Amino acid sequence: MGETLPRVPKGAKLRSDTWSRPVRTLRVKMVLLGSSGVGKSSLALRFGKDEFRTASPTVGCAYLTRVVHLSDVTLRFEIWDTAGQEKYHSVTPLYYRGAHAALLVYDLCKRETFIRAQVWLKELEKHYIPGSTVIWLVGNKGDLAQDRQVSVQEGQALANDRGLSFTETSALSGDQVSELLQAIAHRVYECIGAQQGGLSEWQETPLVDLHRKGTFNPFASCCKVGP
Amino acid sequence: MERDNHQAGQAQGVSFCDPPSESNPPAETLATSLCLLGNHMFPDSVERKEEISTGADKEEPADLHQSDVKPNEQSVDAELLSNQVKKLETEEIETLEELINESTQPTDRDAEDVAMDNDQSDSGEFVVTMLAKAKLEEQGIGVKGRSSPLLEAGIQESPAFISHRDEDVTADSWRQHRKHVFVLSEAGKPIYSRYGSEEALSSTMGVMMALVSFVQSGDNIIRSVYSEEHTVVFLQKGPLVLVCVSSSRQSEDQLRGELLYVYYQIISMLTQASISRIFEHKKNYDLRRLLAGSEKILDGLLNLVDSDPSFLLAAVHCLPLASSLRDSLSQILQKAITPNLVFSILIAKNQLLTIVQEKTVIEDTRLEPADVHLLLNLIGASSAFQAGEIWTPICLPLFNPDCYFYAYISYLDPPECTVCLLLLSTDKEAFYAVAECKRKIEEAMVAQNSLSLIAKAQSYSVSQVGVSDLRHFMYKPFDVPDNYRQLTQFTSPEMEAPYSSDEEKMRLLDLYRYMHSRIHSTSRPLKLIYHVAERETLLAWVTSKFELYTCFSPLVTKACAITAITKLLRWIKKEEDRLFIRYPPKYSTTPNPSKSSRGGKSDQQDTTDNGFLSLL
Incomplete structure (x- = not known):
């Protein structure tokens, strides 16, 4: 884990020069949890593609990837955007198991989603040793602050109380979203990346999108943004 | 009052x-x-x-007037x-x-x-x-x-x-x-x-x-x-x-x-x-x-x-495609496999391109059209799929109403999102393995330039049949040759003028529904109906080999219509390879007994059991 030797994966010779950067790429599993309609998919879409679209309810779970570059490491976020609908609750543990980061998202205009986020927190705490997962409380829909039902102080207080981080975002306007991802990246790397075996290294499989772009650019990032 | x-x-x-x-x-x-x-x-x-x-x-009311509901x-x-x-x-x-x-x-x-x-x-x-x-x-x-x-108190997580x-x-x-x-x-x-x-x-x-x-x-x-x-x-x-x-x-x-x-x-x-x-x-x-x-x-x-006759006919509609292209797509799917994968389905413009099944599955049972319709509807109704890769439990009620499959759904041509890949596994933990199959499929399709070929594929015009007076038809063979126990399919051209507006489309579908109800009447089923409607003439015919609904211009004679149908059947025979998925491709995924799942529970099966068998 300690060495930062460049790696040349088998079969990826074409791109070997992109691997000469002495930067490791680590996999981070991040899961978004929360009630239906709080904006998990919109946040995920912001994370992944920096777009906003009116989303329809997620079916099961959507998987997106996003690469975040830190000064001495590259983190490849594997984002699991779970469905908030109750019918999928029985399968949700499938998605949050082994997550390095968990985002508990609530809609700051709907108090019940804030309460629901606390239920998710209890659920997470049941299964995880503190320190193995970075849990972040996210109050979304900051653009609708005039209809706010949960104050910043309340969110912050809950976060302080339970040792979580806290941010208010707006997936619609994009406010605080990229900042949030950067902050999570730093926190995950500090807390988990330092541990022995905390984060596994990501190895590009030889098959991944070699031909995805029409022209081959040897200086392109070794990681694609989004799926 | x-x-x-x-x-x-x-x-x-x-x-x-x-x-x-x-x-x-x-x-x-x-x-x-x-x-x-x-x-x-x-x-x-x-x-x-x-x-x-x-x-x-049951007697259907005879008059067909629009309802004139009095205001309350x-x-x-x-x-x-x-x-x-x-x-x-x-x-x-x-x-x-x-x-x-x-x-x-x-x-x-x-x-x-x-x-x-x-x-x-x-x-x-x-x-x-x-x-x-x-x-x-x-x-x-x-x-x-x-x-x-009636509503239980406390369930106030109201859906939007x-x-x-x-x-x-x-x-x-x-x-x-x-x-x-x-x-x-x-x-x-x-x-x-x-x-x-x-x-x-x-x-x-x-x-x-x-x-x-x-x-x-x-x-x-x-x-x-x-x-x-x-x-x-x-x-x-x-x-x-x-x-x-x-x-x-x-x-x-x-x-x-x-x-x-x-x-x-x-x-x-x-x-x-x-x-x-x-x-x-x-x-x-x-x-x-x-x-x-x-x-x-x-x-x-x-x-x-209401708008798609597939449901009425209980058959799937596949996109017409040169058989060589369809075969090459099937081969791509056939090669990208992982343990416990049971169905690989490729869809374009909400129509089937090809479908590959696990060998054991195809021997024991077949995918019912209704299950395919439900899957297509699920994909069509959720724009969320366009955002990333989806992994979701899904039950195929006609296959087994009590168990879940795990479906991997991803579009292969973002941002257009017309070509969709659907992989069904029995292993809920198989996401990464199945996602890897998609990578392989994507890779092979790029190598063969399949996406641009698929983009060119489209439904056909009735004029290609070359039968004058024929405006539209729906043909459902009961058994495509060489396709014993194959998914029931039907073929139908685009609805063109005079059926291009939504109202007219619906009117034609209503006529078809009427013909269908006469053919399938429980009290007096019919084999052949020649029906002169107000603005068109229809002929429906069911034999042991096929079910056919045709729509002609209004003045066609019965003899003309019969001749036209003979020509049409000849044309379909000639185009069969392009219109239907023939020769059902199969693959065999090595069973991985320890990872089989059933009904969403992670209960371990005994070693002779392999994933899909538990579903049968």
Whole structure:
């Protein structure tokens, strides 16, 4: 884990020069949890593609990837955007198991989603040793602050109380979203990346999108943004 | 409005199916309930003959005029109104008490029946409340979205109701919808309504349930109610009751078939086993908790059922494709496999490109068209798929109604999102392995330039057949040669002028539905129909080898039409390779016994069991 030797994966010779950067790429599993309609998919879409679209309810779970570059490491976020609908609750543990980061998202205009986020927190705490997962409380829909039902102080207080981080975002306007991802990246790397075996290294499989772009650019990032 | 309570005696034509039970319910009480339902659904029911049919003798009303529903006059004098309501309420309660008393006096029934009766007496009070409420609502007092005593307290994670879910259910426009679909639980709890919010309709659904349980109390099953303009069809599946109120002139069997699709779509999300378990545990469970967020999928299904003949024909429509291209796509899918993968399906523009099945699966069973329709609808109804890769449990009700598959869904051509890959595994942990298969498929498709070839593929024009006067057709072979137990398919050209507008398309589909109902009539099935309609002539023909529906210009003679059909059949024969998926491709995924999953539980199977076998 300690060495930062460049790696040349088998079969990826074409791109070997992109691997000469002495930067490791680590996999981070991040899961978004929360009630239906709080904006998990919109946040995920912001994370992944920096777009906003009116989303329809997620079916099961959507998987997106996003690469975040830190000064001495590259983190490849594997984002699991779970469905908030109750019918999928029985399968949700499938998605949050082994997550390095968990985002508990609530809609700051709907108090019940804030309460629901606390239920998710209890659920997470049941299964995880503190320190193995970075849990972040996210109050979304900051653009609708005039209809706010949960104050910043309340969110912050809950976060302080339970040792979580806290941010208010707006997936619609994009406010605080990229900042949030950067902050999570730093926190995950500090807390988990330092541990022995905390984060596994990501190895590009030889098959991944070699031909995805029409022209081959040897200086392109070794990681694609989004799926 | 006063007329309501005089209606009881006016309803006629009440008949029940086999066997004519000794304890036929008193027609008067039943008729009262019926009228209540009628008043809400179609306010002009006084002058109408109502006919309940539960068996074979169904007669379609002969005239085809548009419904002229009279507006429900509403009084403005609230005080007077509430007095009336009170009066009506008491009357209803009296009538219903009779009903309940009758149903709670079992004579020599077995234990099961007695248990059922108990439920009914439980729900008796509820029925009374509901009927009284129906009165309120029918008189325009009902406020949409008001909370209903039926709703469990504490489930306030309300799904976002959109567009027609906010419809005013007391408005005429609501009544004039061509086809209403309601789903309710046996306790009369609303589960789904195509138009209007379920809360606002809880009373109406209560009346529906009253009808169902009342007929049930006479050891009978209510199947349908015919009025001049509407057909009300009932379908009971396990603890769910599905009701369709249609003015579409479709046959009862067709409407029941559509209700069955709705039921299957619900099953595909929750499984039959879990629905029965839930209701066994708690009779008055509010299933909307579990279906929250899925209304759009059901709405989408009902829109498809109305506009896509695949549902009527119970066959899938595949995109015409040069057989060499289809074969190469199949080979790509065949090579990208992982343990416990059972189906690989490639879809473009909501039509099948190809489908590859696991060998053992294809030997034992086949994918039913209905399951494919549900999958296609799921993909079509959720734009969320376009954002990333999806991994979701999904049940294929006709394959196995009690188990989940895990579906991997991803578009291969972002951002256009027309070509979609669907991989079904029995292993819920297989996401990364299955996602890897997609990478391989993507890779191979890029190498073979498949995406641009697929983009060029399109449905064909009827002019390519080269038969003048032929405007449109639907051809469903019962067995594509070399394709024993192959997925049932049909082929059909684009609908072109004069059927290019939505109204005209619907009109043609309605004609096809009419022909279909005649061909498949239970009392008098036909093999060949030559039907001269107002603006076109249709010919439908069913043989042991195929089912064919054709539409000609109006002045075609019978002889001409027969010649044209001969030519058409010859053309189809010639184009068969392009129009249908032939030679079903298969693969064999090495079973991985330790990882098999069943029904969402991670129970370990014994070593001889391999994933999909547990599903059979």
